[in-house]
Amino acid sequence: MKSKVKFGIGAGIIIVTLSCLAYVGAQQSKTYYHTISEIPTLSAAALHQRVRVAGDVKAGSIQHMSGHVDFVLLEQGKGLPVSYVGTDPLPDTFKDGAQCLVEGKVKPDGHFEAETLQAKCASKYEAAPGQAKPAAPAAYSSDPKSKS
């Protein structure tokens, strides 16, 4: 019985320590998912959070500037001006109409500063004539991994 208690204490210490570490780690790395329509309604505190937004790239909105690339992300008719400031070159799939996932911060003026960007060509499967389903679900292993 005594050994069981000792083991219980040891287990408790381990679990508590790891939970604390998990909490710190979660605070450090958490990213909030928002839809584009939610962005204007965010409180001031949310400006410091890392945010992830998904949408489609508005046709003709991509502008290459020096040091950043500006475009507009669309979701259900709402637009969000995004400026990509990341260091990695843009993926080749980043085109007009592409599905796009950006991560970064909302700036006080309402535009989104993206540090990472992932894009997938939306038209990939639609060209197939007579296909039963418009977009086949991608294989689990076929997607590029997140860099963050």
Added chain:
Amino acid sequence: MDLFGSYALLLAFALAIYAIAGGIAAVITRRPLLIKSARNAGFAVCALIWLAFGSLVYLFFTDNFAMAYVAEHSNRNLGNLYKFSALWSGQQGSLLFWSFLLSIYVFSALFAYRGKHPELMPYVGVVLASVQLFFLTLNNFVASPFTVLALPGAGGVLHLASQVDGHGLNPLLQYPEMVIHPPVLYSGYTGFTIPFAFAMAALIGRYPGEKWIHLTRKWTMIAWCFQSAGILLGAHWAYAVLGWGGYWAWDPVENASLMPWLTGTAFLHSVMMQEKRGMMRVWNVWLVFTTFLLVIFGTFLTRSGVVSSVHAFAQSSIGTWFVGFLIIIISACLIAFLKNRDYLRSDNQLDSMISRESSFLFNNLILLVACVAVLSGTLFPVLSEAIRGTKISVGPPFFNRVNIPIAMFLLFLTGVGPLLAWRKTSAESLRKNFGWPLIGGLATAVIAVAFGLREFYVTLCLMLSGFVTFTVFSEFFRGARVIAARTGSNLISSAAQLTMRNTRRYGGYVIHFGMVLVFIGISGQAFNQDKQMEMSPGQSASQSLSRSPGVGGAAQAGLYNQGKPAEMTTGSVMTIGPYTLHLQNFDSDQQANYSSERATIDVDKGGKSVMMLYPQRRFYPSNEESGTMVAISSTLKEDLYVVYAGRSPDSNLPVIHAYLNPLVKWIWLGGLVVVLGTILALLPNRQAVMVMSPAAESSPILGGDGRQPARASISARSQLPKDNV
């Protein structure tokens, strides 16, 4: 021919239902003929799945683009090897592949134990057929790979529509490793079905004793080996293909493969407590159940898009089926457990904190905590949405903070466990056993710090690695010395004999050593460096590329060393660690299946040109996707990893991203050692052959396969009757 496979699958579905119904009837009535009939149905299900799989292979190799699945995942110009791997590159095919691999396991298990264990096997057959039935349901009715492309014609008639060419295989999958990684990993996933079925069968059938553990031990080890190799192959694929300089990103898909590995590892250790001391019966049954649940959960996670990641683009209704199946399994496990738990009572209690048992208990606890941490981190967006209404994801810092200390503690236990005795360890044996390993570990740490190492975790990791390595070698040494003293052979052949006499134990030590290598390799990550810059080429792009690296490289290196490298005319220079990279040229190339842009980079080290690297970027017109071909120069010390990241949109110059990753090669080497160790542990123990008369002792008697003489010793002789039982 097109529809051959789908008929085979339908028939397999019907027979799986019969195998379950017949199996249940057989369990109730105990009629031998019924038992046999249910088993034969099980064989037939497997054979039909093989036929369906073969039919899909045939459709791929005959470029049958009337089939939706083939048209979507293959094209004419695709190489043969990739036509084969395209089979499992999509949802439908990979699920059929799941069924296929599972059926190999099921067939082998049913075949290996045919006519044996009549109290247990009918139950096993029912559980296996039920799992198969679930996947056959998906194969037949939810995600059939045998869908035919059709166009609606006049009067609602559908016309068969064939495409001229397919969409092609995702370029990220056009890499040799992607041909072996999924089969290996799936073999791991599916393999855990066997121990699950036996555990469930033993529980429902109240099969006495630890027999199911003995029966499934090798199956679990095979699955575990595949899972370990599969995870590492996947990591290596991510490293070599995805071009982000790392091999593990705590992505949901990676986590999905890691979780059953963690519980499977816990199980492999805790069964020893059940075998040796009759403890942990409830725990072990639940570990097997959990491992199987995590296998199905992982399959679900990677296919349903439930967790938002890069993979979130894939949305599919198949998730509902998996959730249903998971609920059924959990209910079945709970009901079976609650009804039969009295049969799982422990014979013994934990005697002492300093004992082998307690080290296993901590090992299990910590592996489970790691699994829970990985699970909750993976499901964080789902959980946070359910609890607080906002979707929040957590990134690598969360996983690393929890799992690095866990990994260190595990490493510590790996060193400590084998040195502790069962039940209780005396202070004297502690001193005796721990002396050398402890000194070895501390010496490693001192040397590391003397060489300027200041990272806390890396130093700790090296110290523990030293400790475990010394433990492993001292175990071999102590055993070998005894044999050497008795037989007079040298230490190395004694060690080999020792290993072959107890392959499980010494194979286990080899696995431990392999894990040490993996941990050392991972710890190198603390010193990763990377640099990215736009580079202008040294030669004008019009000049033809010198394809022989020796000549061109040396000449260029000489030029750069004299001139000023920063000048535009001589091209850009990047320095990372001891290496200096000169972009010499970039050119493009046209292949049948893709076009590529390639950078030619001359690498200098210490003022001398040491090699040429050719990072590539490929574009695949068939599906309008591009892929990177990373150039990696790998040594035991470090990897130089160079990516052609694309053209800068401003200057149109190539952007080169270089990484210097120390010790990465150790991970792959460690993985190899782990696999070899597992194979060793799977070998049957060689019995020390009994000597007929003492006079024969001088002439060596050949062991079972005649490779090495196994001599009898007094201890071997006295052990023999016990081992034979």
